[in-house]
Amino acid sequence: MAAEFASAQPIYLQLVQRLCGQIVRGAYSPGERLPSIRDMAIEVGVNPNTVQRVYSELERITVAETRRGQGTFVTSDQGRLRRLREELMVSHVTAFLHDMREMGFTAEEVLQCWNELRALSLPEE
């Protein structure tokens, strides 16, 4: 079930973002154990070293913590997870607004485009 990593962004960052997303939307519970580095590597079809880097990064931003010989776990600090969710939303929305402004789009245009696209590409929501 190897996923694709088409974006120009490094794989490890894409993975970090994906995992943050999954954690933030509850696909992993607070304190839950993530797949082992080797398993995750197989699952997403990348080298274990790359997953290692991803997990290190998650630990660095205190979203996960590793216990020696036991595995890597989502932080059980629910406040941290709430803040992460907020941070992710704010940063994405900020970047989006910045881009839109840079291209001189009006809020009305963007909202209209949004509504059209949401109907098309997110019917399952």
Next chain:
Amino acid sequence: MAAEFASAQPIYLQLVQRLCGQIVRGAYSPGERLPSIRDMAIEVGVNPNTVQRVYSELERITVAETRRGQGTFVTSDQGRLRRLREELMVSHVTAFLHDMREMGFTAEEVLQCWNELRALSLPEE
């Protein structure tokens, strides 16, 4: 007036995006001459090679064209510019929707965040 290029994205892509934005919102008119590579390089504080690559990229996507010995000009094909504008908006909104969905945000949350941030960071709009 050297700008910052803090993002992890390559400088030349950041410049391409910025120029596309300026063109699309009319800071450069159709057919208008862009600054020379050297001037642009000085203006934004990067290596002329980088600007060279930017202009090549703009040409590749038929947003600008270079005339030997005369310089690089925004395309005068206004239809192309209209399409570019549309493309940029659609691609950005699509990516944005994708990210938001991946993190399990609801449309209401996003809109609320949007409104808060717009008030704060885009007062000049």
Next chain:
Amino acid sequence: MAAEFASAQPIYLQLVQRLCGQIVRGAYSPGERLPSIRDMAIEVGVNPNTVQRVYSELERITVAETRRGQGTFVTSDQGRLRRLREELMVSHVTAFLHDMREMGFTAEEVLQCWNELRALSLPEE
């Protein structure tokens, strides 16, 4: 009363150092029985295997000895304990001097910093 083992150093080495410290400053008397592996494991909140390794290490450096079926005991060789104390101090001070020199600190600076920190963090001494 699980302790924290935040350092990058292996838990078992941290425990060895802590026990050496306790032995050397007399928290355990010469010949005194150390807690059983299981009790110690519970007390400090680590895996019994880890304590097993700690006790082996203490035995290797002839600071403790285990008697089959009876437990692990601090050596009753008081000369050994005196030497251990000396060794520990010398090695720590040596390493400290080395680090300070490597960073170009003068003795005066270090002593001043020492005095400030001692007042702050070691009031109970």
Next chain:
Amino acid sequence: MAAEFASAQPIYLQLVQRLCGQIVRGAYSPGERLPSIRDMAIEVGVNPNTVQRVYSELERITVAETRRGQGTFVTSDQGRLRRLREELMVSHVTAFLHDMREMGFTAEEVLQCWNELRALSLPEE
């Protein structure tokens, strides 16, 4: 001139510490360019990947910064360097005091040992 990395600590952390020390004591000036990853790797006899990690870490703690395609430079923020010097000293002295206390050494003992060792091992200072 390959150095040895005997300590149990990872090579990359030893290198980070060594470089911090060199920077802090002025072996590298603020804003000075560090050797390229490949050169440094040869110089210290490790793999370029390891040096890469070292430089990333230096950047993470804002002690160095990398400029794309140009190299890695000591930060020119002299305030940062002063703070780094202070941080390094405080953290080392704190750890030292902690260890000494854990082993029940008195300040007098430590100072005496210090003076003896300083005379022996640091005559060049």
Next chain:
DNA sequence: GTGGTCTAGACCACC
């Protein structure tokens, strides 16, 4: 030339 990423495969310490 520079730094950045990725893979493959190894070895280690820890639990």
Next chain:
DNA sequence: GTGGTCTAGACCACG
């Protein structure tokens, strides 16, 4: 079994 480090060597994008 787990994560952590290191090497070797490759490829890429950038300046």
